[in-house]
Amino acid sequence: MSKATIPQGTRDFSAEVVRKRNYIIQTIKSVFELYGFEPLETPAMENLDTLLGKYSEEGDKLIFKILNNGLGDPKNIEKSRAAFENVLQGKNDRQLTERALKYDLTIPFARYVAMNHGQLTFPFKRYQVQPVWRADRPQKGRYREFYQCDADVVGSTSLVNEVEFALIYANVFQQLNIDVEIKINSRKILTALSELCHAKDKLTGITVAIDKLDKIGIEKVEGELLQRGLNPEQINIIKKYLGISGNNKEKIKQVEELLGHTESGKKGIEELEFMLNYSSDSGLQSLTIDFTLARGLNYYTGIIFEVKAQHVQMGSIGGGGRYDDLTGLFGVPDIPGVGISFGIDRIYDVMEELSLFPKEVHQGTQVLFFNLGDAESTKAFSLMHELRAKDISCELFHQQSKFDKQFKYAERKNISFAALIGSRELETNTCTVKDLRSGKQVSVKQSDLAETIRKMKPEG
C-alpha cells in the first residue's frame, strides 16, 4: 500500500481553480481567434535531439528526460550499462533516453513549422496553450509543471503583426478587467545605443544589464556595466538614455536627439512610430514607450513587448517580441516572426489579489432536487430532463436522507436552488423552490419550474 503523495512542484487543480483558470484561458483564446490566430497542440514529449542545445547549458540541465523502456531486457543489459556510463559523463545516449518533456512552446512550434512548412499558409498565425515542464527547484510561484500561452506570426516581417499583438494584449486585459501598461521598445534602439557607445560587441551585455534595471536599480546597473567592461563615458551615455522621460511623444523626441542620426536608431524610431500611429486608430490607449525595456532573451531583433499590471506588486504578466529566425536550427532558413506570451499563473494571482474573477465563474450545479422517495425521484428525473434541455444544470441527491444532510450538500457545492417534491407536490403537480442564498421559498407548477429558476435572479 502506498501513501498518496503528489510530486514536488506539481499541482492538482480542483474545480474552483480549474474554472478560474479556464476563464482566463478561454478569454485569451477567444481574442486570439478574433484576430485570426489558429490553435496548435504539440505532444508533451519531444525527441531529446529536438530540445537539447536550444536553451543554453543551464536550460539543458532542467529538461526532464524520459527513460527508455525495456532497459532490463537481458539482451539489452550490456548496451544499457554502456549508455548509462555515457550519461554519467554528461553525454546523452539514445540507448537510455531519447525523449523528453517539452521545456517551452517555442521550440516545439519551430519543430512543427520546420516539419510542415511546405503545407502551411504563410503568414502562419498560431496560438498554443499547453503545459511545459522544468526541473527547477520548486519555490513560491515556480512550478515544475506549468502552462504557457503563446501566439506567434511567422513568415512575415510586417509591423502590422506587432500592432495586432499590442491590440490583443489590450483586448484581453480589458476583458479580464485588469488595468495594464503595455510597454514597448525596439531592440534596434538598443543596437543604436551600443553603436553610439562604440561598444557594438557589448550589445548583449548592455541589454542584460538594462533588463535588470527594474529589479536592482540604476546604481547596480552601473556597477554591472562597469564589470562588463564599459568605461564611465560609455556608461554616461547609457544613463542619459535610461533617463529619457515624459509621454510617448516627448520620449521619441529625446531618443531622436540621442540616436536619430544612426541607421539603427532611425529604424527603431520608425518602428515605434508605426505602432503608435496605427494603434491609436484602433482604440488602444495603454501603449507606453519604455526605453529601459530590454527583455532578457538574445534572439529578439525588433519591437519588444512587456505588460505590467497596475495596482499590484507583480512581475510582468506578458511579454514578447520580434525575432529573425524561427526554424534555422532545424535546417529551414528565412522564417522570421513575432510572438507574445501571457503569464497564466501570474494573471491568476493578479485577479485573485484584486478580486477580479466574476461570480459566474464559480457556477456549478444550479438546482439540487431533494430525494424524498422513489415516486418523488421518478418525477424529479423527468423534471431534470426538462431543465437540462434548457441548459439548467441540476442533480438529484443520491439517496433519501434527512433534510439537513441534503441542505448541507447543496451548501457545500454552492448550489443556488433546492427543488423539493414531496407527496403533496406530487399530488398537485407542483414543486417547492427554495432560493438557498436568500432563503426565499415559492411553490410553482412543475411545468413552470425552468422559467421560475431563470427568473429568480442571483441574490434573489
Place this chain on the structure above:
Amino acid sequence: MSKATIPQGTRDFSAEVVRKRNYIIQTIKSVFELYGFEPLETPAMENLDTLLGKYSEEGDKLIFKILNNGLGDPKNIEKSRAAFENVLQGKNDRQLTERALKYDLTIPFARYVAMNHGQLTFPFKRYQVQPVWRADRPQKGRYREFYQCDADVVGSTSLVNEVEFALIYANVFQQLNIDVEIKINSRKILTALSELCHAKDKLTGITVAIDKLDKIGIEKVEGELLQRGLNPEQINIIKKYLGISGNNKEKIKQVEELLGHTESGKKGIEELEFMLNYSSDSGLQSLTIDFTLARGLNYYTGIIFEVKAQHVQMGSIGGGGRYDDLTGLFGVPDIPGVGISFGIDRIYDVMEELSLFPKEVHQGTQVLFFNLGDAESTKAFSLMHELRAKDISCELFHQQSKFDKQFKYAERKNISFAALIGSRELETNTCTVKDLRSGKQVSVKQSDLAETIRKMKPEG
C-alpha cells in the same frame, strides 16, 4: 543542427483537428456540468510509487519513467551507478527515477481523493479530460500519448448515479448526432452465472471469455472456457445464458428463469430494472440490456456500461461501471464509486467517417481586410476594431501585395469574406464586401459593415 522529427506514436494537432476535437470535448464537458459534475486536473507526472503495481505487470512495463536530474553530478556518480544496476535487474530505484507520466486518469483520481478526502463533499462527482501516456508499440489508432475522458461519482452506492450516467451517455451522443446503443449488464448477473455453474472460483475466467464474444465468436469462446477448465455441462449453461434474446423485458424474463433464484441473480435483476424504470421517465430510449456484456476489468462489481456507435464498424466508444473500492490501495477504505469514460479518438473517427462534424466547427477568420496601402490600412484597423467588438473575427493582410496573393491567403485559410478598402472607398466612406464562397459582391457604408457580414448567410 537537428532534423525536425516528432516522437513515434505522438501527434501534432493542427487547427482543423484541434477544433474538431474541442467540439467533442466541449460537448461532453458541458453535459457533465449539466449533471452536476465538477472538473479536476491532475499533473502529467505522478510519483512512481503511486503508479507501480496498479496496472498488472504488463501495465507496469508500459509506464514512461522520468529520469532524475543531476545524475552526472560527481558526488552522485557511485549512487547513480548502483541505482542503475537495480533498474537493470527489474527493480525500481528512486535514485534513478522517482516520477513517471500518468498511465490513466483513474489512479491519479484515486490518489487525489485519498489525499483530500477530508475536504471533499461526498458524493464527489468529478470529470477529467487529460492526456495519458503508454509505452505501447504504436499502431493504427493506438498512440503513446492520448486523451482520456472520465467521469466518476465516489462515496455513494445509490443506483441514481448509474441512471445519471446512462442519461449522460444518451445526452452527449444525441448532441454529437451519433446514433448509439447503450448496453448495460450487471456484474452480479455474471456472479450468479458462475454460481449456477458451481464455478464461483472461475468467475474471472468466465468474464474474460465472455468479454471476447464480440471479437472471436461463440465457438472460440467455448474453446476458451474449456481451456479455462469448465466442463461441457457448465459450458452449456453459459451458452444458454449467452443465447438470451428479445427486447429488454423479454431478456429480463429469461434471465429471471435462469438465475432469478440465486441471491446475486436477484440483486443484479433489481439493478437492471431500476435503471430501466428511471431512465424511461427521463427520455432515454437507447438503453439495451446485453447479457453478453462483461467488460474486461476486474474491479467492476455492479452495473457495467458499454456504448456502440451504429452504422459504422468500430469498437466501443464508451464504457464503465461500478466498483467497490477506489482508494483502498492508498490506505483510505470505504469509498465505492461508479464511473464512465468516453473514447475521444474513436468518437472522432466515427464522426469523421459519418461526416457528422457541423460546418461551424471549422470557422476561423471570418473577414480578411485586403491591404491596399497605408491610409487604407489605418481605416481597416479602425473597422476591425468595431467588428471584433461585435465578435466577428477578422484580420488585415500583412502587406500590400497583389490581389491574387491576398485572395489565395483567404482561400487557404477558408475565410468567408473579403473586405476591400481602396482610395475610392476611402473617399466615400464605403467598403466593398465580397462573399468568397458565392462570389457575390456588394458595396456598403463602412458603418454598416458588421451588420452586412452578419446578414450574408453561409452559402449566401
